Amino acid sequence: VGERPGSVALLGGGVIGGGWAARFLLNGVDVRLYDPDPRAPEVLAGMLENARRAYAKLTLVPLPDEGELHFTDTVPEAVAGVDLVQESAPERLELKRELLAAASRAAGASVPLCSSTSGLRPTELAAEVTGPERLLVGHPFNPVYLLPLVELCGGRATDPEVLERAGAMYRSVGMEPLTVRTEIDGFIADRLLEALWREALWLVHDGVATVQEVDDAIRYGAGLRWALMGTFLTYRIAGGPAGMRHFMAHFGPTLQAPWTKLTDVPELTPGFLDTIVAQSDAQADGRSIAELERWRDDALIAVLHGLRTQGAGAGATLSRWERSLRDGAAPAEGSGTGDIPLRLIAREIPAAWIDYNEHVHESRYLQLFGDATDALLTRLGLGPDAVAQAGASFYTVETRLNHLRPLLAGDRVTVTTQVLGADDKRLHLLHVIARGDEPVARAEQMLLHVDTPSGRAAAMAAPLRARVEALASAHAHLARPAPAPSLASRLAAPA
Numbered sequence: 001v002g003e004r005p006g007s008v009a010l011l012g013g014g015v016i017g018g019g020w021a022a023r024f025l026l027n028g029v030d031v032r033l034y035d036p037d038p039r040a041p042e043v044l045a046g047m048l049e050n051a052r053r054a055y056a057k058l059t060l061v062p063l064p065d066e067g068e069l070h071f072t073d074t075v076p077e078a079v080a081g082v083d084l085v086q087e088s089a090p091e092r093l094e095l096k097r098e099l100l101a102a103a104s105r106a107a108g109a110s111v112p113l114c115s116s117t118s119g120l121r122p123t124e125l126a127a128e129v130t131g132p133e134r135l136l137v138g139h140p141f142n143p144v145y146l147l148p149l150v151e152l153c154g155g156r157a158t159d160p161e162v163l164e165r166a167g168a169m170y171r172s173v174g175m176e177p178l179t180v181r182t183e184i185d186g187f188i189a190d191r192l193l194e195a196l197w198r199e200a201l202w203l204v205h206d207g208v209a210t211v212q213e214v215d216d217a218i219r220y221g222a223g224l225r226w227a228l229m230g231t232f233l234t235y236r237i238a239g240g241p242a243g244m245r246h247f248m249a250h251f252g253p254t255l256q257a258p259w260t261k262l263t264d265v266p267e268l269t270p271g272f273l274d275t276i277v278a279q280s281d282a283q284a285d286g287r288s289i290a291e292l293e294r295w296r297d298d299a300l301i302a303v304l305h306g307l308r309t310q311g312a313g314a315g316a317t318l319s320r321w322e323r324s325l326r327d328g329a330a331p332a333e334g335s336g337t338g339d340i341p342l343r344l345i346a347r348e349i350p351a352a353w354i355d356y357n358e359h360v361h362e363s364r365y366l367q368l369f370g371d372a373t374d375a376l377l378t379r380l381g382l383g384p385d386a387v388a389q390a391g392a393s394f395y396t397v398e399t400r401l402n403h404l405r406p407l408l409a410g411d412r413v414t415v416t417t418q419v420l421g422a423d424d425k426r427l428h429l430l431h432v433i434a435r436g437d438e439p440v441a442r443a444e445q446m447l448l449h450v451d452t453p454s455g456r457a458a459a460m461a462a463p464l465r466a467r468v469e470a471l472a473s474a475h476a477h478l479a480r481p482a483p484a485p486s487l488a489s490r491l492a493a494p495a
């Protein structure tokens with residue numbers, strides 16, 4: 001898909017490196033990972049399991065085949081031949097400098113060298129790097145496979161073209177790059193978050209609030225707003241019709257009070273640390289990190305789905321990513337009639353599709369047939385963007401589905417599509433899901449061409465009609481399977 005890298009090197013595979021690995025692999029990018037800790041493969045397996053589970057809920061759009069994962073024993077082996085290097089080692093300047101320098105000597109001359117650092121300046125990180133014009137910060141957020149923000153920050157030597165290229169690669173895997181134009185410690189997001197974190201620590205330190213109370217003060221109020229609008233738009237609305245100037249006049253004086261502790265830091269004495277740890281344990285209430293991660297992921301996905309319906313914030317990023325996945329999976333429009341019958345979908349059945357029977361849930365058969373129809377329409381020039389422009393689309397008005405054999409987790413299936421017939425307004429299709437050569441389910445569908453503003457059936461425009469006709473005649477010689485018998489009508493018939 002566009003700028004999607006073929007392979008990336010990850011240096012460090014902990015919380016952040018593992019999250020990067022999951023995001024890239026699930027977007028079809030090969031990953032070469034260097035981490036000296038022998039437990040790294042185990043940590044990564046857990047992260048990948050979480051991410052697969054999350055993506056199965058996040059989107060119905062078919063994902064590309066997963067990228068391949070290789071662990072390497074050295075930095076040069078990891079970076080050889082990749083399109084992007086992402087360093088996510090512990091937050092120690094010397095360690096990062098050495099790692100990035102080693103990577104710079106072995107990676108391709110134009111390959112972006114990115115650091116996940118939370119706050120170290122790129123110019124500092126580049127001190128020993130060969131070719132510092134390709135070094136930048138790409139600062140992500142945990143969990144990297146779900147949160148789209150990545151802050152980009154170049155150093156004094158960074159070439160803006162490299163920053164742009166890295167941004168395009170991040171965008172291709174569903175992220176939202178935000179360029180920090182001035183090199184500062186902590187960039188934009190951590191500068192804000194640290195201010196909040198410092199105040200949170202003071203509130204607990206001074207006995208004003210518990211860990212739980214501080215978190216409640218965020219999540220029941222401001223935290224909900226922050227998913228769709230930041231501080232500035234929030235306060236503009238809070239100023240009412242009189243607007244931002246009025247808001248500033250009204251609340252400006254309290255800034256002088258001030259309510260906050262500014263940059264004072266509470267001393268992290270053993271007693272204070274004990275308080276925080278004990279209250280945090282009480283808050284977790286026996287839930288393990290793995291349980292908390294899954295709860296967090298499910299709730300984040302629900303928020304992202306909500307935002308998607310409004311085209312707001314990260315929900316708009318999710319829609320854009322889904323469109324690019326569809327476009328990437330669909331053969332180029334107008335590329336002739338293709339295979340006969342069309343082979344539009346090939347994928348592995350994910351474990352998350354299995355119901356209590358250990359078979360694939362019924363709804364997923366319809367999803368696969370729907371995906372095949374979408375892919376066919378995209379091939380006919382009626383992809384999601386074109387539908388919005390053309391004001392016309394096909395609606396499915398009838399589906400007759402026959403199950404032939406059960407599908408299981410891990411099965412690799414294809415969906416083939418045959419055009420059985422077409423006229424000015426109708427398109428009659430037969431889809432077959434097959435495991436290898438074995439048919440597993442089939443569905444006949446009747447699609448009606450609809451003028452979307454009026455919602456009424458309408459004749460296809462001539463160019464679309466010609467493409468449909470070309471497919472129908474290419475498929476005319478194929479065997480036309482007899483309509484599947486209706487088992488229900490047989491039951492109802494007199495003996």
Ligand SMILES: NC(=O)c1ccc[n+]([C@@H]2O[C@H](COP(=O)([O-])OP(=O)(O)OC[C@H]3O[C@@H](n4cnc5c(N)ncnc54)[C@H](O)[C@@H]3O)[C@@H](O)[C@H]2O)c1
Pocket residue numbers: 011012013014015016017034035036037040088089090091092095099116117118119139140141142
């Ligand atoms: N945790 C977060 O929320 C977060 C968010 C954004 C950015 N970051 C940044 O990401 C980076 C990594 O943080 P993390 O939270 O993943 O830490 P982590 O401790 O979970 O992971 C660090 C990993 O680096 C590995 N490592 C140690 N020495 C190494 C070396 N020489 N070469 C390669 N790998 C090495 C460790 O074995 C470990 O797996 C830091 O720079 C941090 O500031 C963290």
